[in-house]
Amino acid sequence: MLQYIVKRLLGLIPTLLIVGVLVFMFVHLLPGDPARLAAGPDATPATVDLVRKDLGLDKSLPEQFVRFVSGVLQGDFGRSVRTKRPVSTEIRERFFPTFWLTIAAMAWSVTIGMILGVVSAVWRNRWPDRVGMTLAVSGISFPAFALGMVLMQIFSVQLRWLPTIGADSWRHYILPSLTLGAAVAAIMARFTRSSFVDILQEDYVRTARAKGLAESVVVLKHGLRNALIPVVTMMGLQFGFLLGGSIVVEVVFNWPGMGRLLVDAVDMRDYPVIQGLVLLFSLEFILINLIVDVLYAVINPTIRYR
Amino acid sequence: MSSVVAPVASTEHVRTPWSEFWRKFKRQHVAVVAGMFVMFLVIVAILAPWFVPYDAENFFDYDSLNARPSAAHWFGVDPLGRDIFSRVLMGARISLAAGFVSVAIGALFGTALGLLAGYKEGWWDRVIMRFCDVLFAFPGILLAIGIVAILGGGMFNVIIAVSIFSIPTFARLVRGNTLSLKHLTFVEAAKSVGANDWTIVLRHIFPGTIAAVVVYFSLRIGTSIITAASLSFIGMGAQPPTPEWGAMLNEARADMMNAPHVALFPSLAIFLTVLAFNLLGDGLRDALDPKIDRR
Numbered sequence: 172m173l174q175y176i177v178k179r180l181l182g183l184i185p186t187l188l189i190v191g192v193l194v195f196m197f198v199h200l201l202p203g204d205p206a207r208l209a210a211g212p213d214a215t216p217a218t219v220d221l222v223r224k225d226l227g228l229d230k231s232l233p234e235q236f237v238r239f240v241s242g243v244l245q246g247d248f249g250r251s252v253r254t255k256r257p258v259s260t261e262i263r264e265r266f267f268p269t270f271w272l273t274i275a276a277m278a279w280s281v282t283i284g285m286i287l288g289v290v291s292a293v294w295r296n297r298w299p300d301r302v303g304m305t306l307a308v309s310g311i312s313f314p315a316f317a318l319g320m321v322l323m324q325i326f327s328v329q330l331r332w333l334p335t336i337g338a339d340s341w342r343h344y345i346l347p348s349l350t351l352g353a354a355v356a357a358i359m360a361r362f363t364r365s366s367f368v369d370i371l372q373e374d375y376v377r378t379a380r381a382k383g384l385a386e387s388v389v390v391l392k393h394g395l396r397n398a399l400i401p402v403v404t405m406m407g408l409q410f411g412f413l414l415g416g417s418i419v420v421e422v423v424f425n426w427p428g429m430g431r432l433l434v435d436a437v438d439m440r441d442y443p444v445i446q447g448l449v450l451l452f453s454l455e456f457i458l459i460n461l462i463v464d465v466l467y468a469v470i471n472p473t474i475r476y477r
Numbered sequence: 478m479s480s481v482v483a484p485v486a487s488t489e490h491v492r493t494p495w496s497e498f499w500r501k502f503k504r505q506h507v508a509v510v511a512g513m514f515v516m517f518l519v520i521v522a523i524l525a526p527w528f529v530p531y532d533a534e535n536f537f538d539y540d541s542l543n544a545r546p547s548a549a550h551w552f553g554v555d556p557l558g559r560d561i562f563s564r565v566l567m568g569a570r571i572s573l574a575a576g577f578v579s580v581a582i583g584a585l586f587g588t589a590l591g592l593l594a595g596y597k598e599g600w601w602d603r604v605i606m607r608f609c610d611v612l613f614a615f616p617g618i619l620l621a622i623g624i625v626a627i628l629g630g631g632m633f634n635v636i637i638a639v640s641i642f643s644i645p646t647f648a649r650l651v652r653g654n655t656l657s658l659k660h661l662t663f664v665e666a667a668k669s670v671g672a673n674d675w676t677i678v679l680r681h682i683f684p685g686t687i688a689a690v691v692v693y694f695s696l697r698i699g700t701s702i703i704t705a706a707s708l709s710f711i712g713m714g715a716q717p718p719t720p721e722w723g724a725m726l727n728e729a730r731a732d733m734m735n736a737p738h739v740a741l742f743p744s745l746a747i748f749l750t751v752l753a754f755n756l757l758g759d760g761l762r763d764a765l766d767p768k769i770d771r772r
Contacts, residue, residue, distance in 0.1 A: 189611045200627050308759070312752035314703045316710045317726060317744035324737050415616030419707045423730075433619075434711050437626045445626055452619050 175468050179461060186457065194450045195239045198442050199232070208442060209252055248447035253439050258447040262429065269421070269428030272351065273413045275344050280352030281359055281406055288363025289398075293390055295368060303360060310357025315416050319350040319423035336425040347424045351416050355409045362405045366398045373397075400470050407463025411456045501764040508760020514753040522569040531560040533567040533720045543736040552742040555725075556732045557718075561739060564720035565746050571632065571721045572750060576702040579636045583643025583701075584694055588686065591648040595655025596678050606652070609645035617642050618704055625713045632705075632721065635714040639701045650693055654686040688765040695758030699751040706747055722747050 198205045206223035207214065214222070223229050226249070227238050242248070248258035291303035323346060327335040334343050370376065371394060379389045418430035425431070429448055436444035503509065530551075531538075537558035538544075544554040552561035594605040612620065621638035628634040658664065659682060667681050706723030708714035715721030717728055722743040729740035 185607060186610050189607070190615075193611070197623065197627065308752065308755055309748075312699060312755050313748050314706055314710075314723075314744075314751070316707060316723070317740075317747060320726065320730065320733065320740055321744065324733060324740075328734065411616040415618040418618060418622070419711060422711050433622065434713075437622060437713065442626075445623070449615070449619060449623050453615050456616055 172468070176465055179464055183457060183461065190450070190453050190457070191240060191243075192236070194446055194453070195236050197446055197449070201442065205442070208440065211252065243450065248450075249443035251436075251441055251444050253436075253441045253444075258443050261432065261444060262447055262451060265427060265429045265432045268426060269417055269430060272344065272347055272420075272426065272428060273410070273417055275348035276352035276355065276413055276417075277406075277410065279348065280356035280409075284356040284359025285363045285402065287356070287360035289367055289390065289395065291360065291364040292367035292371060300364075304364070307357040307360040307364075310353050311361075313353065315350050315354065316419050316423050318353055319346070319420055322346050322350060323423070337427075347420050347426055350423065351413060351420045354416065355413060358409060358412075359402070359405065363398065363402055366401045367394060370394050370398045400467070403466055403470060404463060407459055407466075410459045410463075414452055414456060498764050502760060505760040505763055507756055508763075511753045511756035511760065514749070515757055518569060518573060518750060518753065521566060522573045525566040525570055529560075529563040529566050531563045533559065533563045534718045536560060536563070543732070543739070545738055553736075553738045555729070555739045556736060559718075561742050564725060565722070565742050568720045568722045568725060568743065568746065569750070571715060571719070572702050572706065572747070575632065575636050575639070575705040576698040576754075579639035579701045579705070580643055580694055580697045582636075582640035583697070584647050584690060586640075587644040587647025588651045588683075588690055590644065591651025591653075592655055592678055592683060592686070594648065595652040596659060596674070596682065598656075602652070605648065609648050612642060612645045615642075617700075618707060621704060621708055622713065625708065630713045630716065632709075632715045632719070635705050635708050638708070639704050642704075643697055643701065646697065647690065647693060650689055651686045654689055655682055658682050658685045692758055692762040692765055695754055695761055699754040699758070702747065702751055702754070 198208075201208065204219070206219050206226065206228050209226060210219045210222040227235055230238070246259050248262070250256065251258055251261055254261065287303045287307065291300040291307075294300050323335055326333045326346060333345055334340075337343055371390075376389060376393050379393045380386075417426075417428060418433060420426065421428045421430035422434055429451070433445065433448045435441075436448065538550070538554055538560070539558050541550070541554045542558050543556055544550060546553045550560050550562060552565060555561055555564070590605050590609075594602040615623065620642045621635065624638035624641060625634055628637065659677075664677060664681050667677050672681075705714060706721070706726075709721045709723030710727045712727065715724045717724055725743040726740055729736070729743070733740060
């Protein structure tokens with residue numbers, strides 16, 4: 172097991188390196204002089220030169236890259252062009268609202284999605300299946316920003332049950348997490364259903380039934396356990412989807428998270444902040460995929476010995 | 478397993494892969510309806526400029542700002558006095574074009590890379606798959622935002638961004654199919670009679686991957702339309718007054734209290750369009766995937 176984890180970690184190094192180079196190159200790919208961008212539009216040539224020296228932009232690209240990586244490893248992403256504060260501080264303030272929002276969305280959507288999937292598979296081609304799968308295909312077809320606006324209009328504006336914007340109490344989390352999780356719940360439901368339909372046709376399920384076990388035991392013990400293996404992988408992939416989706420949902424609900432920060436940073440051309448956020452989002456995504464792979468190996472021992 | 482004797486095909490009916498596909502697809506009534514709806518949308522999108530009742534961008538009815546749907550304005554009027562029906566129709570052009578073009582580019586490059594990686598294996602395979610891993614290391618929309626941040630906003634750049642993030646999906650899919658196809662006897666046979674690599678890949682392997690590519694194509698269009706609309710919604714894609722559906726929703730946000738119908742119709746348009754592509758894709762998959770038969 173340990174060997175497998177070490178192997179996976181080593182396998183990450185080339186990916187991390189390429190992601191690092193891409194994020195580093197990002198500022199250099201931009202049209203225009205990075206030093207001028209950092210100094211601002213009103214800076215004099217002397218100031219631009221000063222900024223260039225200060226940021227190390229006068230050195231060769233490889234030297235700059237080493238500097239960039241060692242900075243990142245120490246948590247130094249440079250300073251925001253807009254607020255002049257360190258990018259790490261900006262991101263730290265916005266990290267937890269996004270983190271909790273993603274967790275809340277993941278929790279409800281996986282639970283509901285799997286229940287819908289199992290129910291649809293067990294009552295395949297009958298009305299619970301039809302209702303479940305209609306909901307699911309609608310869920311993947313309704314864009315999050317439109318869903319968010321609809322929910323806000325109904326529950327906050329018309330009924331006045333829930334707050335519209337902000338992230339102060341648990342009540343603020345309800346609508347954004349519903350919006351963010353809807354597509355994931357739909358994908359999980361479809362995936363669980365097809366995985367479960369396959370499992371229910373296996374010989375060991377027939378044997379379990381033949382032994383006279385109660386249907387609920389067959390479904391939950393023999394079926395669910397085996398169906399979980401592909402479902403866990405899917406869950407990991409969906410986490411990345413949630414990270415991306417949070418960007419749009421945070422705009423709809425004016426959520427004080429990293430997604431909102433990213434959109435504002437793109438608007439204001441605040442490149443150090445964009446760079447830091449893109450790197451952080453990708454690292455999170457890579458890390459989650461690693462955790463999923465390890466979990467997968469825990470559930471399914473054959474993977475470890477490949 | 479109970480074995481059922483297959484009915485003998487009548488002599489005048491020759492079973493080709495195409496007729497097999499059509500026979501199975503016809504039975505999926507939902508998918509057939511979805512397919513017809515997609516065709517209807519395409520026709521609307523092409524012909525929209527000739528039959529929209531008002532100019533989508535430059536007609537302003539100042540007497541009926543925020544008016545609800547009526548005979549004169551089927552979908553109502555927005556806060557600037559523009560006809561929402563005309564704008565939604567013209568928006569279909571943008572969204573469908575964005576979806577088709579970006580997925581077509583992604584499928585083209587992805588399929589080529591997948592064939593190359595799967596057929597050559599070894600060094601080519603490692604480099605191409607590593608490149609895909611890296612693209613997968615960015616959550617889809619984040620990659621698009623990064624690209625838009627470099628290239629600047631606007632619909633053209635959004636299409637490029639969405640194309641790029643469609644590439645790895647197709648590459649992986651086609652690579653997997655190629656790997657399993659290239660060890661089959663008909664490929665061996667082609668090799669043994671001296672067919673060159675191009676002939677083997679294009680004539681013998683590529684046709685075997687088409688089914689999977691077609692299914693993904695339809696499903697990806699839905700995703701791409703949503704991504705493009707999302708980018709416009711957060712202000713990085715089409716800019717006002719362009720009647721792109723995501724951009725229209727973003728404009729509608731400001732006046733949700735007084736005029737919720739302004740947001741309703743573009744939302745419905747995106748939903749129905751994406752739904753149609755997803756249902757069509759599901760039906761194509763069921764008709765093209767041999768595994769489905771036993772269910």
